[in-house]
Amino acid sequence: MKHFFLASLLAGAIALPAAAADYSIMAPAAPGGGWDQTARTMQTALQTEKISGKVQVMNVPGAGGTIGIAQFASQQKGNANALMVGGYVMVGAILTNKSPVTLKDVTPIARLTGEYEVIVVPAASEIKTVADLVAKLKANPGAVSWGGGSAGGTDHITAGLIAKAAGVDPTKVNYIAFSGGGEALAAILGGQVTAGISSYGEFESQVKAGALRVLAISSEKKLEGINAPTLKESGLDVVIQNWRMVAAAPGLTPEQKKAVTADVEKLVKSKTWQDSLKTKGWIDTYLSGPEFDAQLAKDIAATETILKDIGLVK
Numbered sequence: 001m002k003h004f005f006l007a008s009l010l011a012g013a014i015a016l017p018a019a020a021a022d023y024s025i026m027a028p029a030a031p032g033g034g035w036d037q038t039a040r041t042m043q044t045a046l047q048t049e050k051i052s053g054k055v056q057v058m059n060v061p062g063a064g065g066t067i068g069i070a071q072f073a074s075q076q077k078g079n080a081n082a083l084m085v086g087g088y089v090m091v092g093a094i095l096t097n098k099s100p101v102t103l104k105d106v107t108p109i110a111r112l113t114g115e116y117e118v119i120v121v122p123a124a125s126e127i128k129t130v131a132d133l134v135a136k137l138k139a140n141p142g143a144v145s146w147g148g149g150s151a152g153g154t155d156h157i158t159a160g161l162i163a164k165a166a167g168v169d170p171t172k173v174n175y176i177a178f179s180g181g182g183e184a185l186a187a188i189l190g191g192q193v194t195a196g197i198s199s200y201g202e203f204e205s206q207v208k209a210g211a212l213r214v215l216a217i218s219s220e221k222k223l224e225g226i227n228a229p230t231l232k233e234s235g236l237d238v239v240i241q242n243w244r245m246v247a248a249a250p251g252l253t254p255e256q257k258k259a260v261t262a263d264v265e266k267l268v269k270s271k272t273w274q275d276s277l278k279t280k281g282w283i284d285t286y287l288s289g290p291e292f293d294a295q296l297a298k299d300i301a302a303t304e305t306i307l308k309d310i311g312l313v314k
Contacts, residue, residue, distance in 0.1 A: 021263065022054040025246075026084040028068020030061040032182030033149065034199055035085045037280070038112065038244050042085070045272040051263050061179045064093020064150030070101040076249035080256040083109075087244035089153030091303045095313050096152030107248040107257060108296055110264050110288035113277065114243045115199035117158045117218040118228065122191055123211055130216045130234035133195060134166045141172040147184050147193035151177040152312055154242040155197040157303075158218060160310030165236040171311035188212065199242050200226060201280045225281070243285055245296075261288055 023046060027039035039057045046052040060068035065086055076082035084106065094102050121127045127136070137144045141163065148155025156177065160170040176193055178184035181202045188196035189211060196203070196212075200223075206212040214228040218240045222230055231238040248260045267273055268286045277284055287295060307313035 020051060020053045021081050021259075023052045023081050023083055023263075024056045024058065026068055026072050026082070027057060027059050028061070028065035028072070028084065028086065028090070029059065029150075030179045030182065031059055032185070034115070034181060034202060034242070034244065035065070035087065035089075036181070037201070039085045041273070041276045041280070042083075042246070042267060045267055045270055045276065046263075048272045049266065049270040051266050051270070063097050063099075064153050064177075065090040066093050066097045066099040066101065069094075069103075069106065070099070072247075073101050073105040073250055078251040079249045080252055080260060082249045083260070084247045084249075085244060086247055088242050088299065088303070089149055089155075091300050092152035092154070092157060092307060092312075093150050095304055095307055103247065103296065103300070106250050107252050107260075108292065109246050109248050109257075109261055110268070111243055111245045111285050111292055111295070112268065113282040114241045114285040115201060115282055116223065116241055117154060117197055118200045118203060118226070119158075119162075119215045119217075119231075120188065120196045120198075120203050120207070120212045121194070121215060122189060123213050125191075125194075125213065127195070127215070128213075130229075130231065130236065133215060134162075134236070136194070137163060137166055137168050141168050142174045144195070145174045145176055145193040146195055146197055147176050147178060147187045148197040149178060149181070149184065151175070152307060153177075154199075154240065156312065157306055157310065158197050158238070158240055160312065161238045161240065161306070162231065162236055164310060165231075165238050170309075173310075201282060204281060241283075245292075264288065 025039045027036040029035045043055040043057050046055050072084045127133050146159040156175050159173050159175050163170040163173050216231045216234045220239050
């Protein structure tokens, strides 16, 4: 009887589902920006959907995520419970900062979302259209200050591409980098910069409140819900999309990587995550596995070319 009881307990234990992993997610930027929002949206979805029992988010700001990725790569090796948010901004920052630690030093898992860039000005600004902004840029490039995220990131690249498309030397762009979306937003609202550049989601509440005016968006075609022309419609041949990804720690076993990838797939297919995408205006660009690895390599090569074109990388 005793042996039967022990055998039953063991069988019951084996039949139990595996305990959900407790994840920590690094947002390698200050609170308030896109990476921070992505990490905290992941946190909510992972816990709400019971994919993870407990999720902590930590912020490690600075240098377009290169400080965060260096810390993540050195401190989390082999830790299958550690995740880090990153994206297109980090690709550019790694190149412009000549970072010794790159995305090859972590384990990229999946591309999650995409967002187009918008150019905004304070509602009280005399600049009403992209044409007004271009006129000022042509008259004196240095007098037009652009506020956005980290140097070499999507916002910076967009400013350079706008200048180039307008026939202005992109190396003369007066770009002011901020480590977090909150800091950039305060500078734009306070009139400390001429114009701001970021993804629409970071400006949406201020746009709807009437504090900011959208001049244009960097999509191929106008987007539903955003009352602004595209840069192409405004006479500038510029289309660019920011994307965000999630990476795991370096040194994982194939089994560990497979388990993390499975949890991320559950996350992106969940109702909580999909509802959040709609609320925040994020585009679902989920891509994982070898296809994502190939796309990431392609994007890194293309970004290096763009950064050389606009004088940010030699």
